Amino acid sequence: MEPQLAEALAALTTGIYVLTARCGNRQHGMSSSWATQVSGNPILLMIAVDREHFTHQMILESGAFALNVVGIQDKRLEDYFYSSASRQPDNLEPFALETGATGTPLLRDALASLDCRVVSSHAAGDHTLFIGEVVEARMRATDRPLTSHDLPYVYLGGKVLFDRASRRPLELVKS
Numbered sequence: 001m002e003p004q005l006a007e008a009l010a011a012l013t014t015g016i017y018v019l020t021a022r023c024g025n026r027q028h029g030m031s032s033s034w035a036t037q038v039s040g041n042p043i044l045l046m047i048a049v050d051r052e053h054f055t056h057q058m059i060l061e062s063g064a065f066a067l068n069v070v071g072i073q074d075k076r077l078e079d080y081f082y083s084s085a086s087r088q089p090d091n092l093e094p095f096a097l098e099t100g101a102t103g104t105p106l107l108r109d110a111l112a113s114l115d116c117r118v119v120s121s122h123a124a125g126d127h128t129l130f131i132g133e134v135v136e137a138r139m140r141a142t143d144r145p146l147t148s149h150d151l152p153y154v155y156l157g158g159k160v161l162f163d164r165a166s167r168r169p170l171e172l173v174k175s
């Protein structure tokens with residue numbers, strides 16, 4: 001990617017979330033930053049998920065997902081989902097979980113969780129935009145939400161991240 005384009009995209013501010021899904025007995029999560037509210041009535045959230053991600057198939061099959069908002073004090077959640085330890089099926093094992101109205105696992109350590117039922121999906125390049133209606137919200141703390149500018153790396157799609165310090169691509173999987 002052209003360096004100026006990468007830096008301009010890295011200047012966008014997004015939230016940092018953990019997207020969770022359930023499919024049968026499998027429970028899984030991934031870091032998510034391309035996510036936002038897109039309607040007030042009904043309350044709709046939109047997430048963009050790479051079609052090659054494991055989580056993508058789980059959302060297609062279950063028709064549900066939850067967006068777990070990571071607080072500054074629980075940045076370890078983001079560290080885990082960035083690490084190689086999370087690159088396995090059923091990667092929610094280390095965490096205390098609750099179950100949302102849709103049956104989707106919610107992270108008890110998240111600042112807030114928004115449980116959504118998928119109402120539509122749209123192809124967008126190499127990602128799918130899933131639009132979800134919020135069916136349940138749980139607020140647990142008053143911590144400040146983590147944003148993209150609190151992290152030294154930025155998700156720009158594909159298999160690499162953008163490293164703010166070196167202004168170069170960074171391998172997505174940290175060992």
Ligand SMILES: Cc1cc2nc3c(=O)[nH]c(=O)nc-3n(C[C@H](O)[C@H](O)[C@H](O)COP(=O)(O)O)c2cc1C
Nearest residue numbers: 030031032033034048049050053054055056082155
């Ligand atoms: C900070 C951060 C934000 C990310 N945001 C997204 C995102 O919005 N959409 C996406 O498809 N992948 C995103 N990713 C990449 C996925 O979290 C990563 O590829 C993950 O391993 C996919 O998991 P899965 O294949 O096990 O579902 C992000 C990664 C990081 C580190």
